[in-house]
Amino acid sequence: MSPMGIRLSPLGLGLFCMLGVGVIYHLYAGVISNHIAAFRQRRTVDLRDLLAVSVEAALLGGTEVKKVRDENSLNEKSKGKTKEGANELLTTGDLQSHRKMFNLISNTFPEVTVNSEEHDNTLDKAAAWSRKIPADILEKVEGGRDVPAESVTVWIDPLDATQEYTENLVKFVTTMVCVAVDGKPVIGVIHVPFTGFTAWAFVGQGSNMRARSSYSVSTPKAIVSRSHSGKVKSFVHDAFGNSTTIIEAGGAGYKVLSLLEVPSSETIPMDQADVYIHVTFIKKWDICAGAALLSALGGHMTTLKGEDIDYSGTALNKGGLVASVGVDHKALVKKLPEWDPENH
Incomplete structure (x- = not known):
């Protein structure tokens, strides 16, 4: 070497x-x-596809809700009480609707955050989107509306108005899906299982709903909760006077639809209101879809102080809400009295 x-x-x-x-x-x-x-992180979601899946999910959930009610197999039980002492009920309809809706959306868009009112570990990997886009959505909404997947939060209410559902007041019952992008409601779907009608909207793109031709805010018809009311009646009278008409109704989805013009082709037993007010705590899966519908039609849903509601993060909205369309929303908010969430 x-x-x-x-x-x-x-x-x-x-x-x-x-x-x-x-x-x-x-x-x-x-x-x-x-x-x-x-x-x-760069994965994207086409919002038109997500709208179509949301409609399909709401319909599937609605089928389960109606089936359970028709068979009278509710098996209701209490999930606990609200801050105001009202029972929060759970039925077989809630659970079966949740399973259909949650699994369909999660399987189709696994990268998207999906929040549901119910929590159930029953998975159905076979739940798959039919790939069908309803004709009215194809007509009004352009494809290629891509957004980053991580910016999307989906809120599901598998059965809105469970209290009324157990009392067989089925006109109040809806299934709902909302898509929020960066915390703002962009897509809203409200399905009425017992009539088969489905309202949908995509902010900036279109809707199958419209606002009515006129509303009154001087002596409005105010729609409020019948089962989670708190001190809402005195609040409304303080705002608009003792002669104000108050409509008590179940379900946040139903209340939003009462502000809108239901298509003449639909036979839906629906109240007509000028403003929707809620003074107790409420979850975002209850209100997000309605907020999207109103926003798409030029309306607003805010806290009672007029603040925008962030539809990302935690589920609880503590600020109450006031919803309107076709009126000066800021002027409406100014009519409302001071509000303390802990005392309502």
Whole structure:
């Protein structure tokens, strides 16, 4: 061997190569991992597809709700009480609707956050979107409305107005889906299972609903909750006077529809109101779909102080709400008295 020469045995050469590969792996593993994470974050969702899936999910959930009620197999039980002491009920209709709706949306868009009123671990990997887009959506909404998946939050209410559902007051019952992008409601679907009617809207794109031609805010008809009312009647009278007509109704979805013009082709037993007011705590799956419908038609749903509601993060809205369309919403809010959420 020459004084300057170094010879590696095959074993030594193999160890050297392995060490080299190890060093390279550690150097680049973090880089590769970051690229994969960035790729995943760049995944997008076509909102027209998500609207179509939302409609399909609401219909599937509605079928379960109606079936359970028709068979009188509700098996109702209490989930506990609200802050105001009202029972929060759970029925087989709630659960079966949740399973259909949640699994369909989650399976179709696994990268999207889906929040439902109910929590059930029954998975159905076979639940799949039919790939059908309703004709009225194709007519009014353009495709290619892509947004980053991580900006999307879906809110599901598998059975709105459960209290009324157990009392067989089925006109108040709806199933609802809402899509929020960066916390703002963009897509709203409200399905009425016992009539088969489905209202939908995509903010900035279109809707199958419209606002009525006129509303009154001087002596309005105010629609409020019949089962989670708190001190809403005195609140409404303080705002608009003792002669104000108050309509008590179940379900936030129904109350929003009462502000709108139901298509003449539909036979839906529906109250007509000028303003929707709620003074107790309420969950975002109850109100997000309605907020999207109103927004698409130029209306508003805010807290009682006129603040926008963020539809990302926690489920509870503590600020109450006032909803309107076809009127000066800011002027409406100014009529409302001071409100303390802890005392209503």
